[in-house]
Amino acid sequence: MxxxxxxxxxxxxxxxxxxxxxxxxxxxxxxxxxxxxxxxxxxxxxxxxxxxxxxxxxxxxxxxxxxxxxxxxxxxxxxxxxxxxxxxxxxxxxxxxxxxxxxxxxxxxxxxxxxxxxxxxxxxxxxxxxxxxxxxxxxxxxxxxxxxxxxxxxxxxxxxxxxxxxxxxxxxxxxxxxxxxxxxxxxxxxxxxxxxxxxxxxxxxxxxxxMEQVLDEQQIAQFEQTITGVAGVRKVDKVYARTHGRYVVLDVRLSVDANLTVEEGHMISKQVKRSLITNHNNIQDAIIHLNPYATCSEDIACKLV
Missing domain, CATH: 1.20.1510.10 (Cation efflux protein transmembrane domain)
Incomplete structure (x- = not known):
């Protein structure tokens, strides 16, 4: 039912x-x-x-x-x-x-x-x-x-x-x-x-x-694990999770290869969102923001994250 x-x-x-x-x-x-x-x-x-x-x-x-x-x-x-x-x-x-x-x-x-x-x-x-x-x-x-x-x-x-x-x-x-x-x-x-x-x-x-309480680190870690399992995700920069009634809304910032096309990056973000909603019944929506992946030695790129 x-x-x-x-x-x-x-x-x-x-x-x-x-x-x-x-x-x-x-x-x-x-x-x-x-x-x-x-x-x-x-x-x-x-x-x-x-x-x-x-x-x-x-x-x-x-x-x-x-x-x-x-x-x-x-x-x-x-x-x-x-x-x-x-x-x-x-x-x-x-x-x-x-x-x-x-x-x-x-x-x-x-x-x-x-x-x-x-x-x-x-x-x-x-x-x-x-x-x-x-x-x-x-x-x-x-x-x-x-x-x-x-x-x-x-x-x-x-x-x-x-x-x-x-x-x-x-x-x-x-x-x-x-x-x-x-x-x-x-x-x-x-x-x-x-x-x-x-x-x-x-x-x-x-x-x-x-008041849309922010979820604790243990709960967020489960979401991060799901995100890292998606092909093309190089790094999870930040995940904000807040309650919305009995559902959870996510704001995800992740890094992908800087050489990808806009369309390729968009497909990765769609897959991340689909994977989150499929694997976690309490997630109502996820807003995905993409950053160009860079090592911390590349100061300019790192500041973009």
Whole structure:
């Protein structure tokens, strides 16, 4: 299956799963009288919005290059990831405010046992979604899909916090331990802290990609090895590699025999570009600049490099 189709399919699976989980958590949150479960339902609802944003970003990102976007639309995925990150932070803040208000107002809610069952189902489902999307995102190098996977993982973590809080509140009510009665509200604050932390981490990673981070020397060395394997390349002078969404754009400066014709040099540059794109799936484009090959004893020629 095409890479972009796999990403879209994975996103739709996430949307459908989140709709089901949000409805379950929301309904049982009211029925079971659990603030932690309601907070978790709100988190799952934010997952739906996040998945829709990711879906839109992916659909824009797969559009071919045009006059206004000669390097393609790959950054649309990164922008979508940043939106999801800030959405996580916003949801976390809202959950915190709601929980603190309920504690200061003395609104102690005793959840029912059914809340634990729904939370357990949610943990299993969310971890399964995380594993599926994270592995696929790594394989196809999609920052948007990876960010969505971490959104699912944060939901799984928040569900664990809610599970502990609900269980503690039930124990406190059964054995008449007063401070445990607030465990459900405290758990919702723990949920919020996890959500905010995940959002910050995603925002940081996406921002780095948005600013077109330069690849490290080890990664560039792989590209240089591919270039030197092309017939006619005498020397790789410099390779600049920067991220563009889930793709990489290269600016290559290499030396060829100074006695070659313009057409011969052009054919070498075309072969270098073709070889790079063929051997490295993450390379979207490569700009090749040719220099006349010279030894360093030839000062004038060396200055041209």
């Amino acid at each position: 095409d890479v972009n189709k796999q990403i879209v399919q994975a996103t739709w699976i996430g949307i459908i799963a989140n709709i089901i989980l949000t409805l379950l958590k929301g309904a049982f949150g009211f029925i079971a009288n659990s603030k932690a479960l309601l907070a978790d339902a709100l988190h799952s609802a934010s997952d739906i919005v996040g998945s829709v944003v990711i879906l839109f970003g992916v659909k824009v990102a797969i559009k071919p290059p045009d006059e206004e976007h000669p390097y393609g639309h790959g950054k649309a995925e990164t922008i979508a990831s940043i939106i999801v990150a800030f959405l996580l932070i916003l949801v976390g803040v809202e959950i915190t405010i709601s929980a603190i208000k309920s504690m200061f107002q003395g609104n102690v809610a005793i959840p029912k046992m059914s809340a634990l069952i729904i939370i357990a189902i949610s943990i299993v489902a969310k971890e399964a979604l995380f594993q599926y999307k994270y592995r696929l995102g790594k394989r196809v190098n999609s920052i948007a899909l990876i960010s969505e996977a971490w959104h699912h993982r944060s939901d799984a973590f928040s569900s664990i916090a809610a599970l502990i809080g609900i269980a503690a509140t039930l124990i406190g009510n059964h054995y008449d331990i007063s401070f445990l009665l607030y465990a459900d509200a405290v758990a919702s604050i723990a949920v919020a802290a996890i959500v905010i932390r995940m959002g910050y981490a995603l925002a940081k990673e996406s921002s780095i990609m948005m």
